[in-house]
Amino acid sequence: MAGHRIFGMSFASIYPLYVEKVERKGRSREDVDQVVTWLTGYDDAGLREAVADERTLEEFFARAPGLNPNASLITGLICGYRVEEIEDPLMQKIRYMDKLVDEVARGKKMTSILRGSTPAAV
Template sequence: MKKHRIFTTSFASVYPHYITKAEKKSRTKAEVDTIICWLTGYSDKALQQQIEARVDFETFFEQAPELNPNVCKIKGVICGYRVEEIEDELMRKIRYLDKLVDELARGKAMEKILRE
């Protein structure tokens, strides 16, 4: 079965779009990085290394230290799909990230985004 195109897309090519989306709504790159690190377990330094290495999304999530145990609290619709119902594990992780960045851009408080 052919892989979805996003799986082989470099994370570094999408990352600036996350930043732009947040900054258009007066949020910051630091907040985006916080969300990504919270979700994946990467440190700030390790995140930057992944970006510089231009790894694809599949590798990015495969090499992630540990998915946050609170990801089960991420619910809702992104790109027309309920994130909690997406069967493909990698696609669900990517959509979790999309959902968190979307919540940031919509002005949601960081405590709520990080499910604290």
């Protein structure tokens, strides 16, 4: 999947879609922020900066403080692919993020979404 066009999409163009998706299901922007920061290591200010400077998804993950060590516990189907079997590391990170947001929208408990981590305020 090298050079896939999603890599060049801005995080700022995808983030509001995540928020809209979860808000339609009765969840909040804070829930999206919590799962994205859990996955990437960004803090709230870093997340806002990523939206403001329109960095691509490739840049978003390249600048991320660090992928959560429990990210490999994220499994299941997203967009017809098993996230644990995606070979391209960047595509896998993007799909991890998609999967987490889907779980928020489906109403899963935050401790389950964060793979047993204690939910922390963002």
